Amino acid sequence: MLTFITMFLRLLLALGLGALLGIERELVKKEEAGIRTEMLVAGGACLFTLIALIVPSIISVDTGNLSDIVAGNSGFIQIIANIVVGIGFIGAGVIIHNDGHPRGLTTAAMIWTTSAIGVLVGLGLAGFASMVAATIFVLLYVLRKINVSR
Secondary structure (H helix, E strand, O other): OOOHHHHHHHHHHHHHHHHHHHHHHHHOOOHHHOHHHHHHHHHHHHHHHHHHHHHHHHHOOOHHHHHHHHHHOOHHHHHHHHHHHHHHHHHHHHOEEEOOEEEOHHHHHHHHHHHHHHHHHHHOOHHHHHHHHHHHHHHHHHHHHOOOOO
8 A cells, every 4th residue: 555655755746747847838928727737737637546546455454355456446447547538628628719720739738748647656657757747848848949830
């Protein structure tokens, strides 16, 4: 079972990685999903993932049958799957149609990706999540500088 300190450290890392991605949005004046939003998205996804991970331990009467509970019940995996659905609604709210042209697609995709990073951290894949966040930050920054999207 995960300890309190492990869960809290994972949450802090998710919040930090969300802040990193939010900084990129703030730097390009995309305030509809800046530092606070990205932190909450990553942190929330991490929390729901942690909940999904600890549910089998909570409902298990005996830790000896924990693997049977995990194998026989995919309900905790559905929690992670529903993060994707919920974040999709948030992302859709960011997209604005202006004169027939959608705006905010990159920001919506950033929210979606930030939630995936939060899930990775919640699952304990901190190194991979950190590398993904750094790579996305650099790619967005570099691609904006060379103006690839126009």
